[in-house]
Each structure stands twice: as C-alpha cells, then as structure tokens.
Amino acid sequence: xxxxxxxxxxxxxxxxxxxxxxxxxxxxxxxxxxxxxxxxxxxxxxxxxxxxxxxxxxxxxxxxxxxxxxxxxxxxxxxxxxxxxxxxxxxxxxxxxxxxxxxxxxxxxxxxxxxxxxxxxxxxxxxxxxxxxxxxxxxxxxxxxxxxxxxxxxxxxxxxxxxxxxxxxxxxxxxxxxxxxxxxxxxxxxxxxxxxxxxxxxxxxxxxxxxxxxxxxxxxxxxxxxxxxxxxxxxxxxxxxxxxxxxxxxxxxxxxxxx
Numbered sequence: 001x002x003x004x005x006x007x008x009x010x011x012x013x014x015x016x017x018x019x020x021x022x023x024x025x026x027x028x029x030x031x032x033x034x035x036x037x038x039x040x041x042x043x044x045x046x047x048x049x050x051x052x053x054x055x056x057x058x059x060x061x062x063x064x065x066x067x068x069x070x071x072x073x074x075x076x077x078x079x080x081x082x083x084x085x086x087x088x089x090x091x092x093x094x095x096x097x098x099x100x101x102x103x104x105x106x107x108x109x110x111x112x113x114x115x116x117x118x119x120x121x122x123x124x125x126x127x128x129x130x131x132x133x134x135x136x137x138x139x140x141x142x143x144x145x146x147x148x149x150x151x152x153x154x155x156x157x158x159x160x161x162x163x164x165x166x167x168x169x170x171x172x173x174x175x176x177x178x179x180x181x182x183x184x185x186x187x188x189x190x191x192x193x194x195x196x197x198x199x200x201x202x203x204x205x206x207x208x209x210x211x212x213x214x215x216x217x218x219x220x221x222x223x224x225x226x227x228x229x230x231x232x233x234x235x236x237x238x239x240x241x242x243x244x245x246x247x248x249x250x251x252x253x254x255x256x257x258x259x
Contacts, residue, residue, distance in 0.1 A: 010042060010043075010044075010045060010101050010197055011100055011101060011102055011103065011104040011164070011165045011197050012042050012064070012068065012098060012099075012100055012101075012165060012197060012199070013041065013042055013099050013100060013101045014039070014040065014041045014042065014098070014099040015038075015039075015040045015060075015063070015064060015067065015096055015097070015098050015099075016038060016039040016040065016096065016097060016099075017035070017036070017037070017038045017039065017095060017096060017097075018094075018095055018096055018097045021095040021096075023035060023036065023095060028091060029056075029059060029091050029092040029095065032056040032059065032092075033221035033222070034056065034218065034221060034222055034223045035056075035092070035095070037222075038096065038223070040060070040216070040223060042197070042199070042214070043214060044212060044213060044214045045191045045196065045197050045198065046187065046191065046197075046198045046200070046210050046212070046213040046214070047198070047199045047200070047213065047214045047216065048200050048201075048202060048207065048208055048210070048213050048214065048215050048216070049061060049199070049200065049201040049202070049216055049218065050201075050202070050203075050208065050215060050216065050217045050218065050219075050226065050231055050233065051201075051217060051218030051219050052218075052219060052232075055218035055219060056218055057201040057218050058169050058170070058201055059090075059091070059092050060092065060201070060218075061167060061168075061169045061199065061200075061201040062090040062092070062093075062169070063090040063092040063093040063096055064098075064167055064199055065090070065109040065167045066089060066090035066093040067090075067093050067096060067097075067098040068098065068104075068107055068165055068167065069107065070107050070108065070109040070165075070167060071109065072089060072090050072109075073111070074109050074110065074111035075108065075109060076106070076107065076108045076109075077107060104163075104164040104165040104197070105163075105164060106162055106163060106164030106165075107164045107165040107166070107167070108162075108164070108165075108166050108167070109167045109168075109169075110166070110167070110168040110169070110171055111168075111169050162190075162195075162196075163190065163193065163195025163196050164195070164196060164197075165196075165197050165199075166190075166196055166197070166198050166199075167198075167199050167200075168198065168199070168200040168201070168202070169200075169201050170201060170202055170203065170204075171183060171200070171202065171207070172202055172203065172204035172206070172207060177206055180204060180206045180207060181206065183207070184206070184207065184209075184210060187210065188210075203233055204233070205228065205231070205233050205234045205237050205238075208228050208231065208233065208234070209228060215227065215228060215231070217231065219232070
C-alpha cells in the first residue's frame, strides 16, 4: 500500500461547524471568512493546512487539538496539562464538532514557540522532591535548555512521535531544512506502520512535499484543495532561489525613497 492511498491510520475524519452555532457578527472567530461554511474532511493520513499569516490556519489547528482532547498550549493529554499558554481553550472549538473513525489512544500537539516553556517545566519537575522518576529520561538525559532550540525541539519530536493523532503548528520554526527532512522520514515510518495521522499547519514547502498529503489552502477566504506548485510558498521560494537577482532588484526598487 502506498503513502498516497493508505487510510488505515485515520482517526479524525471530519471537523465541521456545529448545527445552530451562533457566531457573533464582527467578533472573532466569526470574523474569519471561512467559518460560516466550515467543513473539513480528512481522507488521507497527512493533511497540511496552508495560508498566509492571519489567514486562520493556526486558529483551526488549535481547535482540532482542543476537540481531540489535547492541550491548546501544546503537549500530550496527560503530561502537559499545566504547560503555560496564552489561553487554555480554543476560541473556535466551541462552534465546531469533530467526528472520529476511532479515538486514538495517544495524541500530541507540537508547538515550536512553547518549547522553552516545556524545557522549564521539565527543570521544575527535576527540582520537585515529590516528582517520581527522571523527567529528562526520554529526552537524552539532560535539560533541554542545554541544547539549541532546534535540537531540543527535535528531541521532543523524536520522543513523542508514536502511533496516534499528531497535530503540529508550524514545526519548521525550530527546524533547519535538514531537520525538516528528518521529520518527514519519521512521518513516513509512522504512516507506513498504519498507526499515525498528521494534521499540520505550515509555511514550509519542504513539509508540503510529503507524498500524497492533502494540501488545503486558506488563502482567498475559503478552505480549498491545492497543489504544491500552486502555493505562493512554493512559487516564491523557487523563484528567489532560481533568480535571486531578479527578486532583489524588485525589492530594492520598492525600498527606494519616493519624490
């Protein structure tokens, strides 16, 4: 069975607007243009949400985590309930409903921007005389603060990449291109084993290359299928790498003082 056709790992099958949901006009999340007709169906083990900053993809990824019983601040169901976060619940989730083919035993929500909070949480547990065991055991035996952001994040990824529902919000923020390839290799292994489903919000064209992934674009105010080659992320990245001089000529012209 190919990566493109494998569906045995699907847990979450649909997230849609709750019947009778009362969104307040002019107030978030009702201001997001795609919300009134929101209906997201999952047909492949890897779904990638794509959009410019402010398009709402991170809001949706938070809602998916919340509806799946994962902490909005990031982490697993049990270990990271106390992780610091700007808010403890998704603002969009109460207006949505989720349908599962089967409930996963395990799940994890990766948020690169809260990596430092997690590292501090582990240090607090190490200093807590009532905490049993070694909080660093599954993360290489030492504090995550002693490593670079990317190294620490990849260590957490490697430790928690297990069968189940794995939700990610812009994991490339902590990963070099080479490390992004390492992440893709881990994803391939888990999907081939038939035990993992990924839902990822990203700006990374590298992650978008996952074979057979469902790519969904938030650009234009609607949620619609797209191809890698049609995304602005791919086009701009390829364009500037193929012809940096042409792009810089345009950028420098824009930056020239007027008058």
